[in-house]
Amino acid sequence: AQSVTQLGSHVSVSEGALVLLRCNYSSSVPPYLFWYVQYPNQGLQLLLKYTSAATLVKGINGFEAEFKKSETSFHLTKPSAHMSDAAEYFCAVSVAGGYNKLIFGAGTRLAVHP
Amino acid sequence: DVKVTQSSRYLVKRTGEKVFLECVQDMDHENMFWYRQDPGLGLRLIYFSYDVKMKEKGDIPEGYSVSREKKERFSLILESASTNQTSMYLCASSLRGSQSQPQHFGDGTRLSIL
Numbered sequence: 001a002q003s004v005t006q007l008g009s010h011v012s013v014s015e016g017a018l019v020l021l022r023c024n025y026s027s028s029v030p031p032y033l034f035w036y037v038q039y040p041n042q043g044l045q046l047l048l049k050y051t052s053a054a055t056l057v058k059g060i061n062g063f064e065a066e067f068k069k070s071e072t073s074f075h076l077t078k079p080s081a082h083m084s085d086a087a088e089y090f091c092a093v094s095v096a097g098g099y100n101k102l103i104f105g106a107g108t109r110l111a112v113h114p
Numbered sequence: 115d116v117k118v119t120q121s122s123r124y125l126v127k128r129t130g131e132k133v134f135l136e137c138v139q140d141m142d143h144e145n146m147f148w149y150r151q152d153p154g155l156g157l158r159l160i161y162f163s164y165d166v167k168m169k170e171k172g173d174i175p176e177g178y179s180v181s182r183e184k185k186e187r188f189s190l191i192l193e194s195a196s197t198n199q200t201s202m203y204l205c206a207s208s209l210r211g212s213q214s215q216p217q218h219f220g221d222g223t224r225l226s227i228l
Contacts, residue, residue, distance in 0.1 A: 009154065032213045032214050034216060036219075041123075041221070041222075042221050042222070043118070043204055043206075043219035043220050043221045043222050044157075044204065044206075044217075044219040045219070046216045046218075049214065049216055051212075051214040090156060090157065094213040094214070095213075096213070099145055099162060099164050099170070099210075100145050100208040100209075100210070100211075100213060100215050100217065101147075101159065101162065101172075102157075102159075102217060104156040104157040104158075105156055106154055106155060106156040107154075107156050
């Protein structure tokens with residue numbers, strides 16, 4: 001069975017500081033992994049996805065994530081936080097077997113302080 | 115850009131009512147999904163559909179049903195609403211095929227059952 005664990009339900013950083021949001025996955029097959037962002041009162045927006053082409057994946061808004069098979073991790077980073085990055089972030093793994101089903105982590109709420 | 119439109123942003127209904135949540139996508143996607151989102155639990159899949167008139171149960175289908183009469187429209191039905199169905203409901207769609215295809219989300223419907 002596949003699963004996703006996001007460490008830390010709340011993360012708080014100062015504006016300009018490094019953002020690190022942690023995601024670990026469990027999968028018996030090579031995974032497809034996604035990061036989504038949800039701004040207040042909105043749906044989820046795709047930030048980036050890992051599809052095995054490259055282990056370092058660049059996404060929108062300056063975010064990137066690195067796939068580490070040995071650590072079963074896909075952590076999301078951004079070198080310098082901006083106030084507009086305050087949102088909830090979800091990591092997801094695609095379920096093997098078709099239909100593009102996703103399993104989501106519980107989410108991490110990022111707060112950015114001036 | 116893919117557009118997934120949910121008919122209501124906010125909805126208030128009474129216990130025992132039959133409730134319909136509507137979702138329309140404009141990109142000819144084969145797959146459509148209904149999730150509920152609760153704090154600390156992430157997104158949980160209620161039902162999905164991979165073609166017109168085809169549906170599959172997700173992880174939490176109890177108390178819900180769905181309808182897909184046209185490719186672009188996927189409806190979620192609460193047969194007899196209960197207070198524990200108060201939640202945020204998110205609709206998503208994706209292309210069939212590779213697991214690398216991302217899901218595209220609507221803005222959500224915040225449903226309150228009184």
